Amino acid sequence: MPRADSALAVEDRLYSALALVRVVVTINMVGLNAYRRDNFDHPTIALAIVLGLVAWTAAAIWLYHDRARRTSVLLVADLAIAVAAMAVTPWVKSPDFNATIPGYWVMGALLAWAIHWHWKGGLVAAVALAVTDLLPRSQVDQGNYGNVFLVLIGGPIVGFMCESLQRMARERDAAEHAAAAAEERTRLARAVHDGVLQVLTMTQRRGAAAGGEWADLGRLAGEQERSLRSLIRQQDTVPTAAGGQVDLAGALEAMATAHPVRVEVATPGGAVLVDVRVATETVAAVRACLDNVLTHVGPDASAWVLAQSAPDAITVSVRDDGPGISPGRLEEAESQGRLGVASSIRGRIEDLGGTAVMESGSWGTEWELTVPLA
Amino acid sequence: MVRVMVVDDHPMWRDAVERDLQAAGHEVVAVAANGREAMARFPASAPQVVVLDLQLPDNTGVQVTSMMIEHDPTARVLILSASGEQGDVLEAIKAGATGYLVKSASSAELIDAVVRTSEGEAVFTPGLAGLVLGEFRRIADGSAADDPRDQLTDRETEILKMVATGMSYKQIAARLVLSHRTVQNHVQNTLRKLQMNNRVQLTRWAIEHGLDEEDA
Structure with a gap:
């Protein structure tokens, strides 16, 4: 897979940080060698090697700065110079030397390999440096072992972390890209929907005015207009689905749109998040109310659903424009054992610990369902 | 005309x-x-x-x-x-x-x-009444200040709920035994409060961000 831009940007930043590390380890290397200048069998050659390493450090910082120059050849050369500087130590210092000439300076090459070739690069470079350090020594003390051990552990770990950073950057990029694409789709859909809605409402109005078959067409356009508008509103209140919660407002819209009775749903705007069970049972109870409207008022009835949300409870009101239920009829039906719809509505809501109250009058019949939120 | x-x-x-x-x-x-x-x-x-x-x-x-x-x-x-x-x-x-x-x-x-x-x-449409009810609920939940000018009276809430369930002013007046004019006034009051609250919020925001001070 080709590396995405963001992964390269991460690599750039890591190499910038590495440039700083190189400067620090170079100053350290120069200082230590100057301090131990009496230990050298060949001080002139040692001076040349140290100056050479300083020069290479400057060159490496410049070379690594640009992506195009960051080739495998450069990385191999970087490591080869570090290995060579270590390898000549027994001859330049003395066969029973303690510290190598470059010392911690080799970290630069090791980290460069880890950044570029991740844990494998870190491991290969670490093994090369460890072998070069250990082979010429007649005896390995605790300090030597400690250094080699750290290099062998550190190289692959740093490499692994670089890889993770780059992968995270790529994933973040992909997520941002997906979000931007989704937003653009929504924006385009809005523009399209708006146009379609305009035409549907226009057809509806003109059809009604023309009468006859055109009125039928207008009525159909009106139905489509209502379901599309409801769909768009549901899209605006897509559930965040955090902790098993769903959007009650959206669920009510979806159910009402599909119901044969002409229903208008009013919501507080935005999502009303409740537990799945509360949403399922409340929607079922509201559907039972609407079924009741269909049975008792007929297919020409209109109904309204209002959802309200408070921190401690939700309230859903369902009203129809029918003639209402005459006083006592519900009690009469109940006493005759015909519990029917009313008990199914009450049952569902009371199971949720809520209340269902019905009022009726010349203005129609209204159910008010209140469900407490735990 | x-x-x-x-x-x-x-x-x-x-x-x-x-x-x-x-x-x-x-x-x-x-x-x-x-x-x-x-x-x-x-x-x-x-x-x-x-x-x-x-x-x-x-x-x-x-x-x-x-x-x-x-x-x-x-x-x-x-x-x-x-x-x-x-x-x-x-x-x-x-x-x-x-x-x-x-x-x-x-x-x-x-x-x-x-x-x-x-x-x-x-x-009002029923949909708008629902939105306004929701907005007052958010105002009430969001602020500790109990400014009565920011809140709906019980009567106003009751009437808005009826508007939100598709009732005409005439039906509401009959159901609550009020005059048509009174129902209208209550509905208008809810809008006035909402617009007033909006202006207060904007002013408060401006003061908090130093926009009321003269340019230096």
């Missing part, structure tokens, strides 16, 4: 509304296809009612509303919207619009809404 301005980017729709209004004996003093045109033509034509589509191509429906109200506080804005995008509708109402109608309303409903708007009446 009402002097009306129609702002809508769909020519087909603009013409239909214009024709309907003229047929009912009203005067269309200006039309505009976007927010820029609307603001340019508004001062000279001085309409009593602006019928405004919120989905304008330059996305300025809410802005146009507040600029018009600022320019002429007696002007009335009636929002006409196809998709009923909830956030925008609420923002336009808070900015000073006093009516909201979905485009699927019939010609007769539109004419009626324009006349009522010109008389200063608040024109």
